[in-house]
Amino acid sequence: MRLTCPYCGSRGNDEFVYLGSADPVRPSHHDAPAEQWTAYVYERTNPAGAHRELWHHSFGCRSWLIVTRDTRTHEVLKTEPARDAAHTSSEVAVP
Amino acid sequence: MTRTLQPNRLAGGGLIDRERILPFTFDGRSYQGQAGDTLASALLANGVTLVGRSFKYHRPRGILSAGPEEPNALVELRTGARREPNTRATVAELYDGLTATSQNRWPSLAFDMMSVNGLAGPLFSAGFYYKTFMWPASFWEKVYEPLIRRAAGLGRAAREADPDKYDRSHLFCDVLVVGGGTAGLAAALAASRSGARVVLCEQDFLLGGQSLSCNDEIDGKPARSWVQDATRELEAARRVRILTRTTAFGLFDHGVCGAVERVSDHLEAPAPHAVRQRYWKIVARRIVLAAGAIERPIVFPGNDRPGIMMSSAVRSYIERFAVLPGRRAVVFTANDSGYATAQALKRAGAEVAAVVDSRPKSVQRGAAESVDAPIVHGGAVTATRGRLQLRKIEIVDGDGRKREIDADLLAMGGGWDPAVHLTCHLGGKPQWSDEIGAFVPGRLPAEIAVAGAAGGRFTIAGALGDGQRAGNEAARNCGYAANADTVSTVEAASGPANGAPFWHLGHVAKKCFVDFQNDVTAADISLAACEGYRSVEHLKRYTTLGMATDQGKSSGVNGLALLAEATNRTIAETGTTTYRPPFTPVAIGAIAGYERGKEFRPSRYTPTHDWAAERGAVFVEVGQWYRAQWYPRRGEKDWLESVNREATAVRTAVGICDVSTLGKIEVTGPDSGRLLDLVYANAMSGLKVGRVRYGVMLREDGHVFDDGTVARVAPDRFFLTTTTAHAEAVLRHMEFCHQVLAPSFDVSFIDVTDRWAQLAIAGPKSRELLGKLLGSGFDMSSESVPYLSVSKLTIGDVPARLYRISFSGELGYELGIPADFADALVRRLEELGEPLGLTPYGTEAMTVLRVEKGFAASGELNGQTTARDLGLAELMSTKKDYVGRALIGRPAFIDPDRPILVSFAPVDHAAPLSAGSHFLNIGAPASLENDQGYMTSIVYSPTFGHYIGLGFLKRGRERIGSRVRAYDPVRNRDVEVEVGHACRFDPSGGRARA
């Protein structure tokens, strides 16, 4: 398997570490309803098709990436830096 | 010409080196072969046709094929540590001194006691594993399994460690061509001429494939000359890499191909410093699969006798190896390629007693007329005779008349099956083609194409045209302009074509073998179908069809055809089983490569390793690290005496320990504090410059992840340590927090674990020692260097940092210095410390000291404990958000019954404790319901004079002073212990603050 890191180019999968789905968004506050936190920490879907997932380029530039992969064919549809995608979602509230 | 004693070697022809004679032995007897032989061709040249016994029935078996699909001719190659079972004689290259032994027979090949299994046939029929040995279950281990293992075996592996080296390497190219036959050569030529970077893999030691064994012409010259010219051109091309003796065994996602190159398997032993095999990971933008086709046997009674061979193999042995495998032959064929075999036999001087063609006369074309031999139209072979070697064949002609023919060779060919194996590795499903009567590759990813016989185009013209097209297309897709040159022109119609498929005789007689290696017969398949095994996947597992080391390369399609017929379906409806990597067996050694023994993972040494080794340190492996465990001294009777001395030295004088293995991260930028506030449960942004704080990190689920110290060295610069075990995971987690959770924070950080050495200097005399090192210019007083502070300083010209932190409970420091200076520093400290009793201490003494203090380490930070469990509840901030905060209040986490950290001492001070013990109330039976918690760390404490332990106990804090039992059924211990505060030694902490 190969992934194309936006910074480093096409690299072998042994350079990357997998985390899991990139879809759950961290609730904006620790006081958010327990259901939201439970969903963020524990609940994952298992789609047959496009799956957004977090990969870390551990033996490369150490960027967290969001890889969109078709779970049926392993075709990689998109690879983007997680920091870019994160800007568009709500950011953690830190006093 | 050198005269040799090879009775079946032809006087001329072949691609062997007649000048180079290679002596070898088989089952202890000496023979001679030629350079260019395989073990199989050399055995046949010497008239050896019986080479093995079958798996279940121990039937005599000969050489069936001339390629990697061989199911019968499996031998143990080499001796001693290099002995390798199940080596296919048909691909084992002959070398000077080769030693091979037949397997799966006792006491000898010619007389095998176990062949009585043949008489007990029904015992081993379909599903015998499931039916025969069902009851009683206890018989499995003691009776059935040893019996089956002795009766059915596949050679013996070497008992010694593999003495050879293996390599692993990467290759990158535009176009990878798998298979160096005519189609593969044409593809490689076309791609190369376009300018593409090409890798060509061929499992054989020669390029050319089937064209080495045929009598056809390409471009008006013999096919072999064309192969030579093509090889020469490819060898001269700068951007082409040819890998012979290399099997592409698997295709993986995104253009990755796994291949094994047998670098030294054709030698008795690898040359000095050479590897035995090399595992290639080939990354290609486009892949052309030109893996050829495999000839299909015919299922008829007694089709497994030595002397019965694939028709194409007979041609190979004659044309390529100049070996005549029999004197009087019968050809049994379902297509025109049988006639080419008959011609080759005639040319080589054999008598062709008959060509039995399964097709009626009306179907045949010109091929029949080209052979001067009796032809039996619409005929079949109905029986064979000869105990260890074929002697007679019974045939039936198109009119149903039977007769017997004397023959010592039967060449059979039921048709050709494209080698679709690699096309399935990415999920492709082979499709049945009625046109060619075989499975062809299914849907493939865009970067993969198939050429030649592998795609069902069996003629040489088809292979060449196909190969050229695929090569050009692949190069064009990589951005190279297609080349207009044609790689060759050839008359159509040459080469074999499949006729209507011919599987078997239409009635299921005894001993019609389908899978030769696993002894699966047509009757077994009918039986399985009768018993309801309609799915091919079930059939495979129930009958073991296709489950041997050859994975049914020659048997699979026949099995499917029989199942289809037995269940009244078409073959297309029946489908195939799934072909998975590897295509042929791959040695574990090749996969491991150089990652063996101590090279399994990197070895990391602390900056003072040499110094510790000089002092006789005993080292312990902690992950990748080697750490000094203790430093034995002369006269000490065991490790405990050394550890007691070291721990006592820290409590009474001063000790030194290298703690450089801690993960170290430098965090900089205006938002450093904000990021650390997010990562740690306690607040870090408020830490004053020059101060140090103990910190705890949680996982988002509320469990403790890691702990360490955080030092603020400048307003926008922090230095933090992690545990040795979690160094990499913490860095990755912090990067996650920054990049994913808080990307707008202006902060950056870097792993400095290997850049800074860190030496712990601990004990009441540590201040005095550092004073001597740093001189009067540096104020070591507690006012200047208070507890939990960090100071920047220089030692000579070298920048250093002094952290006043203590993991021992004593007055203590950790001195940070660039790693390259650590060795000099430790030697200097040793000199200065000698009058103070400075003692090097290892990880054992460090553990003693921290358990006496109740400090948590890996046993307690086990991924299942919370900060509250560890007694650190008050440390968690209530004023900010941080990773893990939301879920720490879960009911289970705040259950008053939840075990929390306390310490334990045996009531009988002589009693030892053990980690992993579970706590029980006095008098309670040992059961899960009575479980009160568990022990995580134990040490012998020289300070207290008995064992002490740390562990998690239900309502532990309320039970201080009471007694429970530490129950350890593994070590047969049941020790009454007294519960104490986690920190047993100096609970006020006055010593560290002194």
Ligand SMILES: [Zn+2]
């Ligand atoms: Zn990268």
